[in-house]
Amino acid sequence: MCRKAHGSAFGSFLHADGTLFRWLAGESPIQSCQSSPENFRAFCRVCGSNMPVLEDEGAHVTIPAGALDDDPGVRPIVHIHTASRAPWYGVTDELPQFAEFPPDEFWSQYERVNGESAP
Secondary structure (H helix, E strand, O other), X not given: OHHHHHOOOOOOEEEEEHHHOOOOOOOXXXXXXXXXXXXXXXXXXXXXXXXXXXXXXXXXXEEEHHHOOOOOOOOOOOEOOHHHOOOOOOOOOOOOEOOOOOOHHHHHOOOEXXXXXXX
């Protein structure tokens, strides 16, 4: 689904604490649709760009990296859903790979501890 939604080999997303996410401008043209039983996609009704989605009742936000104007200051940490990757695109770096979504244990090392990001 990421390939079809993005028209490329994969979709790149930033995941963050949704309670810290705030729209500063441009929220009014955002629309969302349920693309599969547990997946929502948000997009701009004006230009069609993929937009951030709040998940788990606002606890998490998923931000399409391509929607950012500036360098977010973070780099990829994992390749997910590699079982359904484009057959013509090879993963050539040393980042961890998961056939589906990683287990919670993987993400726990990146969760906030007392308001600070874990190492």
